[in-house]
Amino acid sequence: MSRTPSRRTVLRGLTVTGAAVTGFDPAARSWAATTPESGTETAALTRIPRLDGTLVTDESSLTAAAEDYGHIVHRRPSAVLRPGSVRDVVTMVRFCNDHCLPVAPRGQGHAPYGQAQVEGGLVIETATLADIGPVDPDSTTVTVGAGARWSEVAKATLAHGLTPPVFTDYLELSVGGTLSVGGLGGQAQRHGAQVDNVTELRVVTGAGEPVRCSPSRRPDLFHAVLAGLGQCAVIVEATLRLVPAPETVRHYQLTYGDLATFLDDQRTLVLEGRFDYVEGQVHTDAAGAFRVYSLEAVAYGPPAGPAPDDTALLRGLRHDPSTVQYTDLPYFDFLDRLAPVIAAMKDAGIWTYAHPWLNLMLPGPSAASLAAPLLDALTPADLGAGGVILFYPLLREHLTTPLLRTSDEDVSYLFDILSAAAPGDTAGIDRILSANRAAYDTVAAAGGTHYPVGSIPFTPDDWHTHFGPAWPAFAAAKRTYDPAGILVPGQGIF
Ligand SMILES: Cc1cc2nc3c(=O)[nH]c(=O)nc-3n(C[C@H](O)[C@H](O)[C@H](O)COP(=O)(O)OP(=O)(O)OC[C@H]3O[C@@H](n4cnc5c(N)ncnc54)[C@H](O)[C@@H]3O)c2cc1C
CATH class of the missing domain: 3.30.43.10 (Uridine Diphospho-n-acetylenolpyruvylglucosamine Reductase, domain 2)
Structure with a gap:
């Protein structure tokens, strides 16, 4: 031939x-x-x-x-x-x-x-679009390709003693991927989400037009792209704000036996701005009930903060004093703390399980009453191997990106039931998806919403409700910048 x-x-x-x-x-x-x-x-x-x-x-x-x-x-x-x-x-x-x-x-x-x-x-x-530009010490920004992972961004900026202010718990996510959803972590209570710390974007619109946008240049596009779930443009580059990085951090874990007290102490901490990072998890007690609440708080050391003072930092908190644990860690090790956990999950074969995740934003005043029935109904088998429950507060005043929706309250709580199920267990997965939807409906009726990184069956009408007052500008940007409606149908929004 x-x-x-x-x-x-x-x-x-x-x-x-x-x-x-x-x-x-x-x-x-x-x-x-x-x-x-x-x-x-x-x-x-x-x-x-x-x-x-x-x-x-x-x-x-x-x-x-x-x-x-x-x-x-x-x-x-x-x-x-x-x-x-x-x-x-x-x-x-x-x-x-x-x-x-x-x-x-x-x-x-x-x-x-x-x-x-x-x-x-x-x-x-x-x-393949993962270049990390030179750190600009004057403007304390860095411009990175959308495909760069946050671990790479952290390493590059730390070489200059600087850091993006907010990280997701897991660092091997792309910059474009988290800027499309919001990008939350324990520092968000102080600095807002990752999307609140972007000064400029370079994007390619759905019409194939390359555009630079910022709060002052094509702001309609800028605000439709950040937390915009890929609907109006492909992010190809982002300019990120940087702040001085600590060399070490002190990482505290405090245990609570009561949900309302746990949430109330978290609220106190973020309103006072006492710590640089605040998160929390829910664990099982000896009987297998999800009734143990672990508050995780981190104080940055010099040069980003003073040497941590345990007495001042823990003053007035109502945790069980016999359970206080703290560790001093190099800053990058703290950021990358999930790496060994995830390596172990990969070794155990559970990283490739199905992940029907539920990620809710609860209004502060009703967070305990909304979460308690969900936790009461949950069993360790429902959460599955390697599953995690996250629960931590966010302050509305720092969340300024229009498309990142929370409740209207000053304090909202991110409440995530991050379940895992054997991939072949389709009946189990369907049951969790239905439970996710029911939980969302209850929370939405109480003035909350979801953080759209999970698995909740959603219709275009649900998205309209989710975006609320931000919807008209978002829909207008979609018509302007993606007139043929080609971008990211997997979100099911338009
Ligand atoms: C183990 C794990 C831990 C996580 N921890 C956190 C956390 O702590 N905080 C948090 O906020 N989130 C967390 N997430 C959720 C995560 O931030 C989102 O799922 C994020 O979108 C994933 O990034 P990715 O690069 O994998 O994006 P992908 O899954 O590849 O894409 C996600 C969405 O963004 C769109 N998109 C991707 N890149 C671009 C781009 N350049 N331009 C426009 N649209 C784009 C895609 O089309 C898709 O709709 C976690 C997820 C996992 C699996």
Whole structure:
């Protein structure tokens, strides 16, 4: 058989692997490739402009893009772009806009419910856009590629004694991925979410237009992208605010036997701004009931804060005094504290379990009464292997990004039941998804909402309700910047 490298063959989905995609058949809505083995010349192919990176349709790339951390939803794209440049993102989003092909950027694929998946469309893997620019000591900012992971950003900025002010608990998430949802952690009670600490974005709109936006430059786009769930533009670069980093931190764990007291002490701590970081978890007691509450608080040492004074920091708190634990840690080790836990979960084979997560924002005054029945009904088997319950306060005054929704109260609590289930247990997973929905309905009726990083079955009407007063500007931005409605259908918003 002769080799005809210049010819093109239409790939009906997946039949040829490892080939660079060079064309698109609009009638069949399938991609075409030039392959060394080649097939027959076909008519009516639209040529794809030359790319710096690669566009692939091989089996393993498409299968991987139809997976995520949840292992519940599977939507198979028709191609995956690994951009070699921002220009590639512009080229391919423009192309998909022209052909009404749906598109989803994918950072680290840690969304649990198909949010970064796209049936029959294009997934843009942002991991190749991971440059971390020089730290600017004058403006104390750094500009990073959307595919950079927060662990890499932390290491690069710490080399200059600086740090982003807020981190997620897990550092191996992409900057673009967390800025699309909000980015919360124990420092958010002091500095707001990660989205509240962005000074400028470089994005590619759904129409394929490259744009720089900030609070003063195209603010409608800036505010529609931060916590905007990928609906209006692909983030390709973000400029992040930096603050002085501590060298070490003191990490306290305080145990409570009463939910209302635990929440009240957390509230006191964040209103006073006593600690740099406040979170909390709920654990089981000896009888297997979720009735043990662990407050986690961290004080930064020099040069970001004074040497920690235990007496002053713990003054007036109502924890069980016999349970106080504290550890002094290098700052990066504190940020990266989940790394050994996650390595152990991977070794134990439970990292790849299904994750039907519930992430709620509870109004402060009713947080205890809303959470108590959910905790009473929960069993260790429901939470599953490696499951975790997080519970910590956020201050409305620091959460300024319009699309990151909380309750209207001054203090809201993030309440996460992070369940894990064996992937084959579809009945169990369906039961948890129904319970998630019921819990959301109760919380929404009480003035709360959800933090959209979980697995709650949601309709477009639910999203309208969720965004509340922010909806008209968000919907207008969607019409302006993604007129063909191609971006991120996996969120199910528009
Ligand atoms: C183990 C674990 C721990 C976590 N801890 C926290 C935590 O402490 N705090 C917290 O706030 N969240 C936490 N999360 C949730 C996490 O922040 C979100 O799921 C986040 O979106 C995941 O980032 P990613 O890079 O994996 O994004 P992906 O899952 O790849 O994408 C998530 C969504 O964002 C969109 N998106 C991705 N990149 C871009 C981009 N460049 N431009 C526009 N849209 C984009 C995708 O299309 C998709 O809709 C955690 C998740 C896991 C699995």
